[in-house]
Amino acid sequence: MKIKAFAVEEWMNEYEVGAKYNIAETCVDSVSLDELFALCGEDRDAFLSAFCSRRLTYGDIEGAPAFREGICRLYHSLRPEEVITTHGAAGANHHVFYSLVEPGDRVISVMPAYQQLYSIPESYGADLQILRLREENGWLPDLQELQALATPDTRLICINNPNNPTGALMPAPMLREIVEIARSVNAYVLCDEVYRHLTQEDGWSESIVDLYDKGISVSSMSKVFSLAGLRLGWIATHDKALMRSLLSHRDYNHISCGMFDEAIAGIALAHADRLLKRSQDIVRENAAIVAGWVERESHIRWSCPQAGTTALICYDYDLPSYEFCTRMYHESGAFVTPGDCFEQPKSFRLGYACDAQTLREGLCACSRFFRSLEEGR
Numbered sequence: 001m002k003i004k005a006f007a008v009e010e011w012m013n014e015y016e017v018g019a020k021y022n023i024a025e026t027c028v029d030s031v032s033l034d035e036l037f038a039l040c041g042e043d044r045d046a047f048l049s050a051f052c053s054r055r056l057t058y059g060d061i062e063g064a065p066a067f068r069e070g071i072c073r074l075y076h077s078l079r080p081e082e083v084i085t086t087h088g089a090a091g092a093n094h095h096v097f098y099s100l101v102e103p104g105d106r107v108i109s110v111m112p113a114y115q116q117l118y119s120i121p122e123s124y125g126a127d128l129q130i131l132r133l134r135e136e137n138g139w140l141p142d143l144q145e146l147q148a149l150a151t152p153d154t155r156l157i158c159i160n161n162p163n164n165p166t167g168a169l170m171p172a173p174m175l176r177e178i179v180e181i182a183r184s185v186n187a188y189v190l191c192d193e194v195y196r197h198l199t200q201e202d203g204w205s206e207s208i209v210d211l212y213d214k215g216i217s218v219s220s221m222s223k224v225f226s227l228a229g230l231r232l233g234w235i236a237t238h239d240k241a242l243m244r245s246l247l248s249h250r251d252y253n254h255i256s257c258g259m260f261d262e263a264i265a266g267i268a269l270a271h272a273d274r275l276l277k278r279s280q281d282i283v284r285e286n287a288a289i290v291a292g293w294v295e296r297e298s299h300i301r302w303s304c305p306q307a308g309t310t311a312l313i314c315y316d317y318d319l320p321s322y323e324f325c326t327r328m329y330h331e332s333g334a335f336v337t338p339g340d341c342f343e344q345p346k347s348f349r350l351g352y353a354c355d356a357q358t359l360r361e362g363l364c365a366c367s368r369f370f371r372s373l374e375e376g377r
């Protein structure tokens with residue numbers, strides 16, 4: 001099966017290890033197991049010695065009960081049997097397309113967004129339609145355009161809320177309008193919600209699964225909970241027929257997720273409030289640092305992110321984004337992601353949820369590079 005190269009992942013694979021100032025990373029500053037146990041106030045040694053006596057079977061096929069119950073607490077209307085666990089959100093998104101999309105099905109996906117949302121359905125032979133998010137609309141979708149694209153053969157509408165790379169957040173009324181459009185053509189809505197809860201304002205943003213019976217929420221332990229190393233994510237839906245299809249397809253590619261990973265995730269989600277507080281403090285303090293920097297720089301602009309861990313910074317220097325980012329990496333040590341990875345030229349994605357010192361130093365390095373461009377060096 002042919003599929004386009006995954007631009008953002010290829011970029012990260014090439015440059016991430018060895019980056020001097022990694023301000024491309026999208027996870028909230030990752031934690032070690034020691035830090036996790038300390039944050040949660042749990043006894044590490046008691047957990048490990050209890051776990052070490054367990055036989056390493058396939059575990060709970062559809063997901064460990066404590067983990068699935070913890071996931072349900074992140075939603076208003078979900079029961080454990082409406083959730084399955086996956087290998088990260090990457091595995092979850094892939095699994096939804098694998099289980100749902102037939103050649104010729106219309107799939108509407110927003111862009112810019114995480115490339116899985118458009119390149120996988122395209123590779124399955126779907127009739128892919130792109131719903132462009134535009135800077136002048138604050139990177140939110142134009143719902144009249146969506147309405148025009150949503151024909152009766154639409155199987156799936158794919159959105160990413162909060163959005164990677166822009167940090168835009170669709171408010172609940174907009175999500176409800178999208179649901180109405182989807183309902184009018186009986187389509188599913190897949191919402192990649194890996195950055196949900198990372199809002200700049202207090203309060204939870206809505207999940208698609210709490211708003212629509214054919215809504216599919218994908219999320220994971222990687223970004224919000226700072227535990228990408230667990231490689232655990234999930235799919236949540238109220239739709240029983242879809243759940244049966246997801247489970248049947250899952251026998252072919254997952255069987256189950258790792259027992260150890262799910263046990264750790266269960267502990268983390270039992271203390272979700274503590275981890276959420278840590279993550280929200282980081283994204284809010286760091287977004288303020290970036291806002292001050294953008295204000296001081298005269299050749300860049302942004303739509304201030306409302307949620308998530310990333311911002312799309314547009315620049316007016318006369319350089320294509322791959323060349324811009326590669327030169328900046330080599331000449332200043334600042335590692336960011338080219339906008340062309342998201343088909344968004346003359347821009348770069350900044351990941352601002354790292355530790356504050358790396359962020360400050362990384363932004364200074366970007367500024368040094370900007371000065372060198374302005375001086376024609």
Ligand SMILES: Cc1ncc(COP(=O)(O)O)c(C=O)c1O
Binds near residue numbers: 219232
């Ligand atoms: C929007 C989005 N979805 C999914 C993923 C994959 O995340 P995971 O680590 O859970 O597989 C990412 C990672 O960058 C992402 O940004």
